[in-house]
Amino acid sequence: MRKINTRDFHVATRTTSREINRRIALNLIREHQPISRADLARRMNVTRGVASVLVQELIGQGLIYEGATGEAARGRKPTFLHIRTQDRLAIAVDVRFSKTYLMLSDFSGRQLSLESYDTIFTIPEFIRGLATRVRRLLKTKGIQGSCEGIGVVVPGMVDQRTGRILNAPTLGWREVDIRDSLAAATGLPVQVENSGRACSLAHLWLERGETASAMQSFVYVNVSDGVGVGMVIGGELVRGHNHIAGEFGHMPLSLDGPPCMCGMTGCWEAYISNLATLSRYFGRNLSKLSPKSPREHPSSSFTVLDLITRARGGDGKATAAIQATARFLGLGLATIVNVVNPDCIYLAGEITTAWDLIENTVREALGERALTTAAARTPLRVSATHEYPRLRGAAALIAAPTFAAPRVA
């Protein structure tokens, strides 16, 4: 029951119905490939005639292709249809403090190549360097024409609509536009997004399989140096009026809790970030260093992964630190459950490699503060451990428009 926005609506033209049905067909083919025209018609509840026309147009647009002939018990054998993803490409860029990663990906999120180099912090040089690498990549692979865009993810706040980076403290970038300059330098369309949200987009648009595709509302929580969250409701990422929606990392668990990088106290992030977990182990507050010198890398060689190794090795203090984080993780998730009440919560980050150790603690804490037992049973899934979720999200920025529902009404 959606209210029509009388300030931004979309009148149906005579091509609108076709567009809608073509897009539905495309998504059904994507989900059930290989699939025949007749089967598609049955699933769509339209006649085979209509399905044939839709398929013909999708082939004409180069979105699908006819594959092998299938087997049937009797009668004419079906021609299988497949989504064309292998030869549709996107360049994914993940800008982090230490390195910038550059991946060539197809439209299914498959990694075709990967390179990384030291991040350049001055914008013009960053753009120039990146554009050079993009051009080189396209030339060496000989795929000039089939690359459809560049997706860039950064650790910071982004106005995705205008492609403006509002504030990326880690990189020291404020109010800079990289979309238009990068687009001009490469001749390719560019999309920019926050890295936490990008992970949720990767899940929404690239994850396959029964369970993943059934999830229309989920929250993706990535615990690393900070807490990145993407909130997807009704199949759509919620971005918010000021582009900050989903910032659960800075909700308070206790108003007078430990100080957070953001300058406030008691944020969820201050309880569960990697720094918080390590601080707990070392008995001092490591995170205090960071806000003053944002660009200074927390280069302490000892990471949460090492801590988990120690915990597995029988280090009681390490176990205690991890379990404390697990408990606060669960308590924060309870608020997400009560507020968003999603179909599912995906978890990512170093701490999730210890999921077997912490699951019970997390679930117990979640159960303590979830408002109903049904809500307490909200599935918690450790995000499928693809190597580079952020880069997949960057690729999703380019691939998604092909499959998204047309804007109507």
Place this chain on the structure above:
Amino acid sequence: MRKINTRDFHVATRTTSREINRRIALNLIREHQPISRADLARRMNVTRGVASVLVQELIGQGLIYEGATGEAARGRKPTFLHIRTQDRLAIAVDVRFSKTYLMLSDFSGRQLSLESYDTIFTIPEFIRGLATRVRRLLKTKGIQGSCEGIGVVVPGMVDQRTGRILNAPTLGWREVDIRDSLAAATGLPVQVENSGRACSLAHLWLERGETASAMQSFVYVNVSDGVGVGMVIGGELVRGHNHIAGEFGHMPLSLDGPPCMCGMTGCWEAYISNLATLSRYFGRNLSKLSPKSPREHPSSSFTVLDLITRARGGDGKATAAIQATARFLGLGLATIVNVVNPDCIYLAGEITTAWDLIENTVREALGERALTTAAARTPLRVSATHEYPRLRGAAALIAAPTFAAPRVA
């Protein structure tokens, strides 16, 4: 950029385009009435021919009617179109602990009659009594045919889709269906909804005017005995997988804070509910009484309204209690701003009658924890003081489907 749900999609038929455009036209007429066909065509960016056909159909469906002839500087004078709301009726029911309210409303939310009686807590008797009053109301008003449904709001958790009340602790109702039985007893369609959410629906569907209709994403916070919240994102109320979405009332401000009615500690509600405010004034915890005897009315004759009167009269302790509540209100709103980042937040409840006293405190607290200055400036509006927001919400349950966007793709 919405993902199509391959398990629940809507193929466009040959009537779909018309349906979409008719609905858009209806909403434009509603917003800009009185309006001519030609003006409608301009706003929709279609030819006058199309607008004429759409208007003709809407008149045929009895949704709009032709009114007076307007004035024009030159040329043929326009025929004005109006929405037909005056003679389309809904019955709104608000079930509260003390009384049940029964309002006859038109489709614009205007109150035509109102009665109230002691709430009956046994379901069959409640249904029988309510059905009798509904029939009597329809008969005395002689409007049998023009009433299009009954909207019922209850203080509790509701599965709006099935019309089942999952848990209404105040009334002592658990897992009861009132929709089907009331529909059978009255012969009218029935919709049931949680009262907090209903208020947000009233805002979404019945509020008029420039500012209100521009708000597609907002959060409605009603502070009274508890904290009821409705979360509207993209023109749609978010209900959640287990029907609890929007329960910001039970997010913690401090994990080890004061006890809450829900059994947990440190919930926002435990800081800002009327009981919490009064407890602060009286220096003892009044809310502790409640969880044990949920049906026992908090009948202390001294209310927050009285407290506000004392504060205005110069009572320092009263002012302190109210200001403390205001501060916690703002701190909680900050989380809403960071998480949902709505266009606007509407506030309701007794405490808002002291808005002139508390606004600065609320805004200051909000600013303390809002992640960006832009977000800190999120408009806070005291909900237009209609007398019965819950009843208006109940009426909205019946009126909304007429104006909602068709489900497509």
Place this chain on the structure above:
DNA sequence: GGATATTGTTCAAAAAACGAACAATAGATG
């Protein structure tokens, strides 16, 4: 009184789903 401007209707053309018929294909059956 004619020019002009505006509203609302009408009508042919293009585009889309719908429904039914038809061709193609291949196993089942006698």
Place this chain on the structure above:
DNA sequence: CATCTATTGTTCGTTTTTTGAACAATATCC
């Protein structure tokens, strides 16, 4: 081996809808 049956995919006339242009009605301006 001929025929029946089931299934896939195409074709075509029908209905519904937007589109664009023409037209009638109405009223003001000069």
